[in-house]
Amino acid sequence: MYDEDDLAEIRDAKDEWEDETLDPVLDAYGERKDRFATVSNLEVDRLYTPDDVADLDYEEDLGFPGEEPYTRGPYPTMYRGRTWTMRQFAGFGTAEETNERFHYLIDEGQTGLSTAFDMPSLMGKDSDDPLSDGEVGKEGVAVDTLRDMEILFDGIDLAEVSTSFTINPSAPVIYAMYIALADQQGVQREEIRGTLQNDMLKEFIAQKEWVIPPEPSLDIVTDTIEFAVEETPKIKPVSISGYHIREAGSTAIQELAFTLADGFAYVEDCLDRGMEVDDFAPQLSFFFNSHNSIFEEVAKFRAARRIYANVMDEWYGAEKDASKQLKFHTQTAGQSLTAQQPLNNVVRVTIQALAGVLGGTQSLHTNSFDEALALPSEKAVRVALRTQQIIADESGAADIADPLGGSFAVESLTDETEEKAMAYIEEIKEMGDGSVRDGVLAGIEQGYFHREIQDASYEYQERVEEGEETVVGVNKYEIEEDTRPDILKVDEETQQRQLDRLAEVKDERDDEAVEAALEAIDDAIQNDENVMPAIVDAVKAYATMGEIMQVFEAEYGSYQETVNVA
Template sequence: MYDPDELDRIRSGKSDWENETLSPVLERFGERNDRFATVSNVAVDRLYTPTDIAEIDYLDDIGFPGEEPYTRGVYPTMHRGRTWTMRQFAGFGTAEETNERFHYLIENGQTGLSTAFDMPSLMGKDSDDPLSDGEVGKEGVAVDTLKDMEILFDGIDISDVSTSFTINPSAPVIYAMYIALADQQGVDRSEIRGTLQNDMLKEFIAQKEWVIPPDPSLSLVTDVVEFASSETPNFKPVSISGYHIREAGSTAVQELAFTLANGFAYVEDAIDRGLDVDEFAPQLSFFFNAHNSIFEEVAKYRAARRIYGKVMDEWYDADDPKSKQLKFHTQTAGQSLTAQQPLNNIVRVTIQALAGVLGGTQSLHTNSFDEALALPSEESVRVALRTQQIIADESGAADSIDPLGGSYLIETLTEETEEKAMAYISEIKEMGNGSVRDGVLAGIEEGYFHREIQDASYEYQSRVETGDETVVGVNKYTINEDTSPEILHVDETVQDRQLSRLATVKDERDDADVAAALETLQAAIDTEENVMPALIAAVKAYATMGEIMDMFEAKHGRYRETVTVL
């Protein structure tokens, strides 16, 4: 991209600058730190020049928005055409309370809904299960039956809104309920829009919420992908999530590499099922973290698009451009939020959100400043939403496509991130004897991912404890004051109210219809058919979450993690 003679002049000029201009200042004043590095401990050089990106070919490596290699974005106009979807996470208590929060967010300008579920729902347990006692509605909304889903979206036309569901082991049941709700509302299934997280591989790697073992879990994910490709073409059946991998303590490169490897594993499983890659790949979506090192994060997103486009083309023979376009949701880093001086979190979230925007995200969740203490209050969630709106409407960050593209620093970081991530992906593929899917499954069983993430997490925490990594308000600029804000308290009557509704549903439903629907589901499980049609019929009969998930556990057993010495 640069003339060799010009590069030599730049190298010579830089050497002269270092000797004549920089050196006297360093000798007299030094620099403010001995160590300059990202949150992931990637060293940041003092200065970047064209010599750092001399090997880059603009058209092959950077290109133009909406064209391969998609480094600069998957759409020709990106945020100039429309801003990202502003999708604030919401869910607590009963369906009525979360429905009220949904309406509040929509009234304040939110453009997409995002649903958080309580732990029993996440784990496929009913609210009246003994294991659910004390957890009902505490960290998300309780959903036991289709009745809860009906109340959750009361007064909301789901043909007009895009809805995300952050749930994994029991994700197919929630998906079935949403389809049943669309059928009730008279909304054509092809019109519903949204995203189901449904990413079981990262659960075994990082978040640790599971019911059945990895192999049948993967098969269940593919059931949803297969069904969605024909029935709900505008709904994303899986959101391949690096967010929780990063929250577990990984570096940015590990987050990117392990997430993409999981994505390629899903692609391979669907192809082995007999699906054409261009039939389902356009519906795949991704979910990344946005941490504090703004330039590292932007480089991560740009490298993600480039790797995905190349691999989908070269490894999986994708022809449709949409099959090669990595589209992703971003959430700011919950792990970075501090209980100390929580208002500082507003600044952290703003920086992280800006990284997502500058990196070309398709949708964004901004964490609330009080989330290190409790579920967000109405005030804090409004501030989080306003943060996005100010970035969109006041900052100018969304006015130019890939505004940091061409920066010597950004292009260098993008190249380095791509190279390191591909080294991880290639290692995983080798572990599977040429199959990324088999490599991911082997890595889960052998503790490979756990070791990599644990080592990175330990190194980060060690830097915090020694003061090499600054966390404002925690190990630097501390104060001896109570800075706790007013926080949201979940009403302790939530569990009683939820149990009462569940009991009413069980009393009023047709037991014969439930039994017949569950029998049909059992047959689908036993014969390894796609279970989605039977799941939809079961939830329409008001079979409960627990009744359904217990059937999968009875067939495949409950997963127990292999203990490894780390």
């Protein structure tokens, strides 16, 4: 992108600057650290010039927003057309309490709902399961049957709202409940909008919530994708998630590489199913973490779009623009939040949210300042939402498409991130003898991802403990006073109220219809058919989450992780 003679002049000028301007200052004052690096320990230079991006080809590597390789964004106008979806995570207690929070957020200007589920629901257990005792409604909303879903969305028109569901092993059941609810409301299935996380590969890599083994779990994810293409084209049936990989301790580059590898694994599984890439790829979505190193994060998001566009084109033959446009949700980094001096988290979240916006996210969740202590309070949720609104309406960050594009530092970091992430992806592909899907499955079985993330996490914590990495209020700028805010506490009667409702549903439903519906799911499994139609029928009969998931566990068995530490 630069003339070689101009580059030579810049190199000479930089050498002269270092000798005459920089070195005297370094000799007299030095710098505050011997080494400067990102949160992921990626070393950054003192100064970047055109020489650091000398090989950049503008049209091939950057282009324009809305055009390949989408480095500068998937849409031509970006946020000048409309801002990102402000999708705040909400869920606690019973469906009534979360419904109240949903209405509160909508009234405060939120533009999309995002549902958090309690641990029993996440693990496909009913609230009356012995293993659920003490966990019902504690870290999200309890959902056992379609009755809970009816209450959860009471007074909310599914034709008007976009809803995200953060759930994985039991995601097909929640998806079926949402479809059944739309049918009840008279909303056409092709009109309902939202996103299902439903990313089982990252569960085996990082978050560790599963019911059945990896391969059948992958098959069911592919069932949901296939069903969504035909029935709910505005639903994203899987949100391929790097967020939890990063929360487990990975670097930004590992987060990017492992997330994209999972995405390519789903693509390959769908292709093997006989689906056409341009039929399903536009419905795939991604979910990334945004941490404190603002330029590293922006580079990660930009590199993600470029890698995805090139791989979908060159490896999988995608032709539609929508098949090559990586679109993603961003959440600020939960693991960066501190219980010490929690109001400091407002600043952290603002920086992280700004990185997501400067990096071109399509939707955004900003964590509440009290989340290191408890489920977010109403006050903290409002501050988190206002943070997005101030960035959108007051900062000017939303007025320019890819405002950091062309920065020598950001372009250099984008190139470096792409190169290092692709090296990981190629290694995973090699582990699968040319198949990314088989490489991901092999990596799960061999403990490859576990080791990589564990090593990165250990190295980060070591830097914190040695003071090389500053965490304000934790290992520097500490204070003695109690800074704990008032926190949200889930009513201890929540579990009993949920158990009473579940018992009432079981008492009122048609048991023979439930039994027949569960047998139909088993028949679909046995006959290698898509299981989603049978699950939809089962939830309409008020079969429970646990009853449906038990059918899969009976067929495939449970899964026990074995980690090879060698």
